[in-house]
Amino acid sequence: MRRREFLEISVSAVGGALIYSLDRRPTLLGAQTLRVPLRFFTASEAKIVAAAAARIFPSDDAGPGANEAGVVIYIDRQLAGPYGRDRWRYTQEPFEAGLPELGYQGRETPRQIYRAGLAKLAGFDALDAAAQDAALRAIELTPFFALLRTHTIEGMFCDPMHGGNAGMVGWQLIGFPGPSMSFDDEVEKYYGRAFRPKPQSLEQISGERVKPSEES
Amino acid sequence: MKTLRHTDAVIVGGGWTGLLMAKELTARTPLSVVVLERGASRRKGEYSASMDELDYYIRLRMMQDPSQETVTLRHSRDDRALPLRQHGAFLPGTGTGGAGEHWSGIAYRYLPDVFELLTRTREKYGVKRMPEDHSIEDWGVTYNELEPYYVRAERLMGISGRAGNLNGRAIAGGNPFEGPRSVDFPNPPTKIPYLAAMFRDAASSLGYHPYALPAATISQAYTNPDGIARPACTYCGYCERFGCMIGAKAQPSNTLLPLIARQKSVSLKNDCWVQKIVHKDGRARGVVYRDSKGAEFFQPADMVFLASWTLNNTRLLLLSQIGEAYDPATGRGSVGRNLTHQVAAPAVTGFFEKPLNRFMGAGSAGVAIADFDGDVFDHTGLPFLRGGTLYSVCYGFKPMTNFGVTPPSVKARWGPEWKRAALDWYDRTGRIQLYGEHLAYRGNFMDLDPVYKDAFGQPLLRLTLDWRDNERRMAEFLTAKAVEIARAMGARQTIPFAGLKHYDGTRYQGTHLQGGAIMGASPERSAVNTHMQSWRMPNLFVLGASAFPQNPSGNPTLTAVALTYRAADAIVERYVKRPQLL
Numbered sequence A: 001m002r003r004r005e006f007l008e009i010s011v012s013a014v015g016g017a018l019i020y021s022l023d024r025r026p027t028l029l030g031a032q033t034l035r036v037p038l039r040f041f042t043a044s045e046a047k048i049v050a051a052a053a054a055r056i057f058p059s060d061d062a063g064p065g066a067n068e069a070g071v072v073i074y075i076d077r078q079l080a081g082p083y084g085r086d087r088w089r090y091t092q093e094p095f096e097a098g099l100p101e102l103g104y105q106g107r108e109t110p111r112q113i114y115r116a117g118l119a120k121l122a123g124f125d126a127l128d129a130a131a132q133d134a135a136l137r138a139i140e141l142t143p144f145f146a147l148l149r150t151h152t153i154e155g156m157f158c159d160p161m162h163g164g165n166a167g168m169v170g171w172q173l174i175g176f177p178g179p180s181m182s183f184d185d186e187v188e189k190y191y192g193r194a195f196r197p198k199p200q201s202l203e204q205i206s207g208e209r210v211k212p213s214e215e216s
Numbered sequence B: 001m002k003t004l005r006h007t008d009a010v011i012v013g014g015g016w017t018g019l020l021m022a023k024e025l026t027a028r029t030p031l032s033v034v035v036l037e038r039g040a041s042r043r044k045g046e047y048s049a050s051m052d053e054l055d056y057y058i059r060l061r062m063m064q065d066p067s068q069e070t071v072t073l074r075h076s077r078d079d080r081a082l083p084l085r086q087h088g089a090f091l092p093g094t095g096t097g098g099a100g101e102h103w104s105g106i107a108y109r110y111l112p113d114v115f116e117l118l119t120r121t122r123e124k125y126g127v128k129r130m131p132e133d134h135s136i137e138d139w140g141v142t143y144n145e146l147e148p149y150y151v152r153a154e155r156l157m158g159i160s161g162r163a164g165n166l167n168g169r170a171i172a173g174g175n176p177f178e179g180p181r182s183v184d185f186p187n188p189p190t191k192i193p194y195l196a197a198m199f200r201d202a203a204s205s206l207g208y209h210p211y212a213l214p215a216a217t218i219s220q221a222y223t224n225p226d227g228i229a230r231p232a233c234t235y236c237g238y239c240e241r242f243g244c245m246i247g248a249k250a251q252p253s254n255t256l257l258p259l260i261a262r263q264k265s266v267s268l269k270n271d272c273w274v275q276k277i278v279h280k281d282g283r284a285r286g287v288v289y290r291d292s293k294g295a296e297f298f299q300p301a302d303m304v305f306l307a308s309w310t311l312n313n314t315r316l317l318l319l320s321q322i323g324e325a326y327d328p329a330t331g332r333g334s335v336g337r338n339l340t341h342q343v344a345a346p347a348v349t350g351f352f353e354k355p356l357n358r359f360m361g362a363g364s365a366g367v368a369i370a371d372f373d374g375d376v377f378d379h380t381g382l383p384f385l386r387g388g389t390l391y392s393v394c395y396g397f398k399p400m401t402n403f404g405v406t407p408p409s410v411k412a413r414w415g416p417e418w419k420r421a422a423l424d425w426y427d428r429t430g431r432i433q434l435y436g437e438h439l440a441y442r443g444n445f446m447d448l449d450p451v452y453k454d455a456f457g458q459p460l461l462r463l464t465l466d467w468r469d470n471e472r473r474m475a476e477f478l479t480a481k482a483v484e485i486a487r488a489m490g491a492r493q494t495i496p497f498a499g500l501k502h503y504d505g506t507r508y509q510g511t512h513l514q515g516g517a518i519m520g521a522s523p524e525r526s527a528v529n530t531h532m533q534s535w536r537m538p539n540l541f542v543l544g545a546s547a548f549p550q551n552p553s554g555n556p557t558l559t560a561v562a563l564t565y566r567a568a569d570a571i572v573e574r575y576v577k578r579p580q581l582l
């Protein structure tokens, strides 16, 4: 087993609610820093991913972003789980290049795509925002960036059991209520005006501990 | 290989068609039935904690695992086929209930002329107007013959809607272009979410005839003729790709399984991957299957039913070498021919002024128009045959897959400008879908792939499939109509569908692939007769949409279920007494 790596996040950056979404194994170091055990990334990789996700979905006056939602934790868990190692992809030989209409035909797993992509972004987290944007623009058309962008959105808006959307900041941002048992009373009533109930997670509405696919 | 105890009938696949046949046979005859389903069983309460977009909608927990089995795809015989390494254009189901567990529940009857497409089109337009390489066929059964079975299928599921044509009498608010119904829907229409209501009003203002989608997400509590009770839908929006946690959506697990569970004469076995049909002297003798550990079993049977959906029905016939494999060069052979995929696309994405609350809704809560369907409109001067429906359905939009769409005026794809615009428009973005007919062509077919294998080492199915100009032009025409409606709905900006180019295995279109073992009135041009019975092997029946000679615009399941009822009647009433060609 590799040495355990941790991501240290300052609590003020993520907001108190993060405690809830990481309730499986976070340890609080002092009052200001959370140490989140990483499952796939090294600590320095995690910092690059967090910094890049924060440029894709920034925290600004339009609302919280990838940092507050804990996007990097979502991505770390996805890559550590069966998705990251292509457990569900057809990976029999021969691998051959094909038309785009046939979908991704590469051999590389999401984990490998990230490892290679991150290697080229060494030092990214230390750059200033403008330099970071330039570095991302340079890789905008790569499969790695496409994954990073998709995963950032996913990590913003997933059910908190997957490690992202901490404190349901993402859902609050867009007025998504999360899973709900019924909109029978509202569906024909709220024509053209926003219905924004307080979001609830799957565990909250079902009262069950749900095992997410990344833990299978 | 272990030989198991003989059974009267073995059914391969436990979805709508397989379980319905099992239910009919065991309720109405003393026959013993074994259902072999490759996927897992369904627990009671299975769906109570399944409302998770990532695991169900994106990671596709309920679907066939492509690492074990997929298909290969190419556009023409001159291309090299490659495997679809991850799901894309369609999502084959697995496990008890099959795709019927996670379907959306839109339950169309087909237009009457669909069943006689070859005859009617030739009569009206002449051979010259038909695409050169078409292989359109009549079904061998008419709408009127099928009508009573449509009624049974609708009652089984409790379909909600309003008739537009009741015994020839026009009813306002229904689809005026539909075939005559002998009775109204078992339940009134569903509630209509806001976006669909906007669509309805705009379509009316343009002189079209909007109607509520026929829905298996039922509008009120309902007890079907088998005594199965289901509650009303609550518009939670977790239908498509999910099982309904309260059982409001008709699913095999909540309408058929309870009846089957009561019958001693049927046994439903999971984790049984059927490999081939064993046959001798023109008769099926049973099937060979493996469990996931690889152990092999022979299940002998007097009757074999394939109910493993379009792709595996075809593949099992090819692997078992039953019937003549289709040869596109000569046009001979019926197994594998007439592969079609319903044309489906987001005709237009509109950006609206007011919030839509589009997380509310149900898989089949929506409104459609059929003013450009089939041959109901004037095709004079139009460069294509047939047509399709346009609709707005609020299936319950979720953020992981839908966030980030911005109007054409926004160029950024990430960063602050994009974020602000994506947030601003998130709940004000709505789509109109188009669903069109896909004609059959000589060059679109299925055979076994020479290179790629499944987890058991058996050849994958190879799809040779591409669009022709008829579909491209039809989609373009429907897109223009949809844009017009979106504008009338008040869309400030629109993104029209970019058009069909080549068949795209990555864009989800719907799990409505059909053909491969088509039905018809003659053994030369079809694989099964109108009772789903193999022409070559009278004790073999092939159920489901593999029998549809070409792809109508409506979704297939109600018709597949109606045809299964019809086959069951013929088997129960005639075949059981005299096992021969019906």
Ligand SMILES: Cc1cc2nc3c(=O)[nH]c(=O)nc-3n(C[C@H](O)[C@H](O)[C@H](O)COP(=O)(O)OP(=O)(O)OC[C@H]3O[C@@H](n4cnc5c(N)ncnc54)[C@H](O)[C@@H]3O)c2cc1C
Pocket (backbone or CB within 6 Å): B012, B013, B014, B015, B016, B017, B018, B036, B037, B038, B039, B091, B092, B093, B094, B095, B096, B097, B098, B099, B100, B101, B102, B103, B104, B105, B106, B107, B108, B240, B241, B272, B273, B274, B275, B307, B308, B309, B310, B312, B364, B510, B511, B512, B543, B544, B545, B555, B556, B557, B558, B560
């Ligand atoms: C997301 C989604 C939405 C849909 N929405 C609609 C809709 O709104 N309206 C509509 O009409 N249709 C819809 N459909 C399609 C609909 O689900 C299918 O038409 C219908 O369920 C098919 O029933 P079937 O019995 O023919 O096949 P299936 O339900 O596919 O069942 C076949 C079964 O056979 C099993 N099987 C396959 N191969 C083997 C083998 N070798 N050995 C043993 N078992 C095997 C499979 O595991 C499966 O359980 C939708 C489908 C999907 C995926």
Ligand code: SF4
Pocket (backbone or CB within 6 Å): B217, B218, B232, B233, B234, B235, B236, B237, B238, B239, B243, B244, B245, B246, B247, B248, B249, B361, B362, B363
């Ligand atoms: S929308 Fe209705 S039918 Fe669909 S899952 Fe929810 S309650 Fe069930």
